[in-house]
Amino acid sequence: MRSYRMDEITRRAFEGPYMEERDFDMNLMKRTRELVKEYEIRFDPNEIVTTDDSMADDVYEAGMRLFVELGFYCQTTKRIIKFEENEVREVLKTLPESIVIGEGKDAVIMAMRRVEDPTPPVIHSGPTGTLCTEGDIYVKTLRSYAQETVIDSVGAGTLATIDGFKIRKGTPQEFRAARMLARWARQAIADAGRPGMHINDVAVVSPEAKVCALDPVQGIRKTDGLLVAQMIELKTSLQHLALIEHLTSYGCFIGNLMTPIMGGYSGGPEGTAIVNVAEHLAGVVCYNANYHYLSLTNVRNLNNTDRQGLWTISMVGQALARNSEIMSIYDCYCAAGPGTEVLLREAAAGGVASSVSGLHLMGCGSCGGKLVDHATGLEARLLKEVGVAASGMSREDANEFLRRWIPLYEEWLDITKSPKGKTFQELYDLGSAKPKDEWEELYRKVADELSDFGIDL
């Protein structure tokens, strides 16, 4: 296939094999179980970052087989968009080793990272999966990220209201929210003195509403990006493909947003890793994605900082880093909230496991996205700093750290018991958008602990 291939993808979405969605889910479930067994993929709670290269390669190969055998399900037409393996490999060959995101003095190079790569990860930060208050509070929230010098990109908050009006999907207010989210993100980065910083998304649901954010002056520019979601697991729709069509012609970056569920249709960590490799391949071939958001969540606790989640992320990262040029980003979802040591400890574990495994960073989500304004720039600062500190670290050292570090927080990962912390407004000075002492002191405390563990921020 040629690099511009949307007509062919659309044709397959209309002419591919017809299947009820439930049957597709059942096929995915059964085939994934078989592949886990065939390749003897084994989760090891005491080796979060696998040192077994052949297992990572097997996960990649199994993911490729799953994608080629099952295909990408189109919910609109109830047909399967299928590809031959050679077609997938042809597209993979076209991927660049690096991209430049953002513009001017604020542009950063985002390069393909490998396992134990000494090159620091890039962080796409923001209140990922978190509801935020509209207006000035939202601007200040994003500014709290943008003015952290280690942060490379912002975006991604979700609004509950716009001009006081509840935002329902598919309404005029959702379209307005998309436009305003982009404008407020521009204002936040300008206020932080970084007007060319890459904006990574406006978090509205309807693909057609996202288009409203595109505006070379006040909104999403060609140097920014928008995320296009896959549906769980390995599914898309004509609406999402139409958004890809428009973003491709507009020329901004496209992020493949995957939200695999650990414990869902793909089963445990082993199956989830295989399915997620397949989802990356779907993002490469069908979404023409420049980067990929690995937004894994646990089926119950809605986080990815437990042993199963971190193992899955590390395995996918290593599988991709060893076998492809697919640039993937670990989207850090924590069970606890800002203003708590638990969240910082979760973020630190995620930073180490992902950075060593060749991934870039995004974060941090908190409290299962259930609590409004539970997101601040400080936890993203720590996530990035840990990711940088772990650049070039050996997998053995990462495991040694995680074996001692995870027990410090894992008893708090049950979503019903994890500490919820405080809101951005409670933890930050709203004039300067800087953390108050209590939050800085907690950060310093955890940073000191990390230093005792050999990770200097």
Added chain:
Amino acid sequence: MNHEEILQNLADSVISGDEEKAKDFAKKALEAGIDPLTAINEGLMRGMSQVGDDFSKLKIYLPEVMMAAEAMKAALSILEPAALQKGTGTLKKSKVVIGTITGDIHDIGKNIVAMLLRANGFEVYDLGRDVPIDDLIKKAEEVGADIIAASTLLSTSMPYMEDLISLLKERGLRDKYIVMVGGGPVTREWAASIGADGYGDDGEEAVKVAKELLQRVKGK
């Protein structure tokens, strides 16, 4: 094999998701003269309760729960007709109309709840995803439902849950149905604030709450 051993094997067949074993022991239960309702409640349901508990603690994952549900369905295909034939009349199931509400096409959470409700003896009408609120109400009226359950993963679909309750009130139907809500961004506090009757943090809790509400509100 005594009665207790047969019931235990029925429970085990559900836990291991073994359809053949489930059918086999369903037949054995009838041959041994075990009351079909006893086989359902003390065999299959006991197994499914264990499965729900294990899933809630993530000792097992969704594929194992789906296999357990299939095994249970296979055994029920033998035990339910036998129970009806005996004419005990106690097989009357509580009815739930469930769907992912308008604007949202995420359905894995709703599917889990629907499956666990079915496995716990509810008659479930699953309307799928992106379901308009009046469709939920229409179906509830049509089948004489006890519970209307709505799920969403999106904050932008949560207002439709409020609309569901408002529309029930407007149409004078609010007291007729138990309304349960749940999903990623939904909290217990928010559910209470919009006047929903029940909320579950996960599928296991949703089933527990549904049972409690049925007893408390409808005396079932």
